[in-house]
Amino acid sequence: MKKITNCILVSLLLLVGKAMAQMPHDAIYMGKGAVCVATMYGKSTWSDYWENSLKRSNFNIGTHTTQNIMVMPAIGITNRLNVILSLPYVWTQTSAGNLLGQKGFQDLSGWLKYRVLNTHGFSLHAVAGASLPIGNYVPDFMPMSIGLQCRTVSGRLIASYKHPQTGLYATAHGTYMWRSNIKSDRDAYQADDRVYNTDEISVPNAYDMGLRLGILRKKWQTELWAERTSCTHGDYIRRHDMPFPTNNMQATTVGWYGKFQPNKIGVNARVGYVTDGRNVGQSTSYSVGVLYLFKL
């Protein structure tokens, strides 16, 4: 067993009012029997948002803030198969207007990450993920809702190259996420320019792509990353209307991630900034975490 094992971190992609626990997307594994528990605090804010393609502010929202505290254990089943879990507690607020902030436990997520191939620094990985809403939060009081109440299943492929001597690496990934229908408290709602006479809402599936460049050493890691997330389809926020779970939310995010773990205890930090989007807030986000590593 390797003395020092690496921890995994899920990046938080913060869409409108929603901390979406992004799946593990790196080429790093816990050794067999090793567990790393990350406890993180994250904060995401936006003042501008895209109402469909129109970028605008809203004096009745001011700055919208989503915060979360999340526990995320990563467990080494074998050296090439890891299980990762996460459960965030999320709360929202605005600096202006009178919308009541929402708070609560969001969704329990789990992933199985498997290294398919590893040769000469090149590696290929397959990740299967699923999530289940834990809290009985309201999904369609956007942008104050803390999540969408979807059950999800996702499949992801990761390709990575790491230069063995320097630790320089490049990682790319692509993900497809199936999302279940959800229930509204209302039994009629409008989407796709029509009224649905039911409490059932069809939430579009989503996909993402990411590219990361960084250096990974025994005790530290630094990385620049860019991600593109999008729904496969969906409607849009109408003029001066509120967002809705059926919206085609899209975002391009760039950021930095760093980790320092000299021994059992480590720290990590992440920043992200949305450069372009549709039906989402232009958020600036950061998170900081404490990592604790132990053997089973």
Added chain:
Amino acid sequence: MKTSINQIKRAGWVLGLATLLVACDKTIDEPQRDSYVPVSTDEKAGTWKTYQLSSATEIPVAEPKAVSSPEYIAELASLKKQSANLTKEQREAVEYWGAGAVYRWNEIARELSARYNIPPAYNAEGKYPVPDAANPLADPKFPFANPPYTSRALAYLSVAQYDALVAAWNYKYQFKRPAPSRTDATIKAALPVSDIPTYPSEDAVVAAASFTVLKAMFPGEVPFLEAKMKQHRESRLWAGMNVESDLLAGADLGNAVAAKVMARAKTDGMGAANNQTLTAGMIAKAKERGLREAWVSQELPVRPPMLPNYGAVLPWNFDLATVVALRAVPPPALDSEEFKQNLEELRKIQKNQTREQARIANYWSDGAGSYTPPGHWHRTAANVSHEARHSEVRMARTLALLGTSQMDAAIVCWDTKYYYYYPRPQQFGVKTSVGLPNFPSYTSGHSTFSGAAATVLAYLFPDQAETFQKQAEEASVSRIYGLIHYRFDCEVGLKAGEEVGKYAIARARADGATL
């Protein structure tokens, strides 16, 4: 160790696949509405009391050709051809419209109301442009189909349908032309055939009357409405239910009656309902009566209040003097103990809103992007009437009684709101979980609409009276749970709504239709 890991892996795949199947299903199940033979033909409906027509015979309808005439036989031959070998789309259209003409046009009107129920955005100068009926698709779109607007659009729709159908029933039983499939057994009707005579066609009557009202209420949707009307008309031919002359006579009658009804709309005072110059005087008078702090818009930039003069619009089931008589008693003074207790109740709910309270607030919210509370109650009425297997004319009566009560409720409530100009809880720091309407607090619109609707529906469907009463009470209290109304707003509003509803019942007792 290896086997256990394999087991974990296998379990993971099974779990993943199972969840995948669940997550994949994107179909939305909406309740289906089938066609039916009505429980009663309502043969005497031609004698029922109309709203705007002086009598059922005010608009003449020509006597149809005899069923033995060559012209009619040619029409039957044409119908036989058109109703044979339907495409999938044609069959779906037949089924859709088979649910009922009044039912579907009411649903279409609610859909348009929802589509147009968004307040205008502020512009670069921080002003809210007023929607322009002459340019309905520009930003902001015309209309802003808020609750008073929607209550009015649906009221005129239902009244036009009702008056046109009463006239149609008069001619139906005067001329007694049987259904095409009764004259020619080789015509296969795709929908259940009743004993109601088919000339003029009730479907054509309703389509034309609805089109005439809705194109005035939603002028940006004329192509959408034309397509609906065309499909409705054709569906009757595809279904083998009406010959061409049934439809022509029906369309002429529907158009003529709706024009009479819309003449009232042009002079009912709606044109002055958004007269913002009146608000300064309203505030001054409310202050003279002892109001310490008047309502102010909580939006930034400050938005002019919604339709401050809607209280002066002409009601249906009583006169303008009755609007004043129905005005609520004064609300508690802002420095009274009663007010403090009511505000404290909201602060407590804000701190510890239960999920059930949130659910009730959300279910009844009917805010921006919805068909509003009047639309919600129209939906309930249409569904109940459909379940009771009402004839077209009786369903139209149900919706006209309900619809006029909803517009009357809006008028009485808006009169009260701008008479007292009472501040919302948000003026004292309370938040909301449903969004804040931009007009004074006292009394609650939801409560007034719901009180009126439940009263009318309880009269028309006495076996479900308790259900409607409970729904109205829940709709009323939902505004407390949503934190935008004091309890006294809701309780007084609900009672005022019940009083409004009684006037519609008085009409119903005397319109000749009985229960």
